[in-house]
Amino acid sequence: MKFGAEDNAGWKGARILRAPGYTQVDEQWFCPEFWGGQAHSVAAGGRGSAWFIQSESGALVLRHYRRGGLAARVSDRRYLFTGFDKTRSFSEFRLLQNLHECGLPVPKPVAAIARRRGLSYEAAILIERIKGAQPLPEHPDVRDEKLWQQVGETIGSFHQEGLDHVDLNCDNILVATGRIYLIDFDRCRLHRETEKAAGWKDRNLRRLRRSVEKRLRVLTEQERTNLWQALLEGYFAA
């Protein structure tokens, strides 16, 4: 099944979670077609199911949850339903609210939707767009060690709160004027155990290191090594 043009009733019967101040959000907000020229597919750094949206309540990002890899051949949008609170969208929405309340630099969640279809469900989320933000690999200061140190400090502060970012890659790090944000918290979780040497912290960092190798080929190996060193300095200083 597809959302939008072929199936305008795509989200009928769905359940929606809304942040305070967004009571006007309804099913249609989750259909890119509803926005017409006010929705633009996110070109850089995504998997092709995210849109930038200009709404009357400000700039938003819409994301439909999709599978990658092998599972996508079976069904790329369906997940096993085990309750609304356990859906990908409701979980990410609540996690973002939580992180925001902790004072961590994350975009504010706007609304989450999930619709049950038999044993499975489909889901999407709306998030406030961070003004002037660019993914780290595209930022003009990508060679600046100070910036990488700041990125390290930011990751360190998330780790101190117990946030395990299971998809920590370069494109999920956004640089806005004077501030670094982490995004894309699908399947991420908060650990209560936050001791220094926790294995999940190490896994997050190794995942990011691989992404740096893959995504920043424009830099020399020496540059990447130096920038990674700066990131670690920031991380351990945090």
Ligand SMILES: Nc1ncnc2c1ncn2[C@@H]1O[C@H](COP(=O)(O)OP(=O)(O)O)[C@@H](O)[C@H]1O
């Ligand atoms: N809140 C946001 N503000 C600004 N840009 C965003 C925001 N959320 C996502 N983006 C942009 O959209 C891209 C894809 O979004 P993301 O949440 O990472 O989804 P996915 O990686 O699953 O496609 C990001 O790399 C970033 O460029």
Ligand SMILES: [Mg+2]
């Ligand atoms: Mg991403």
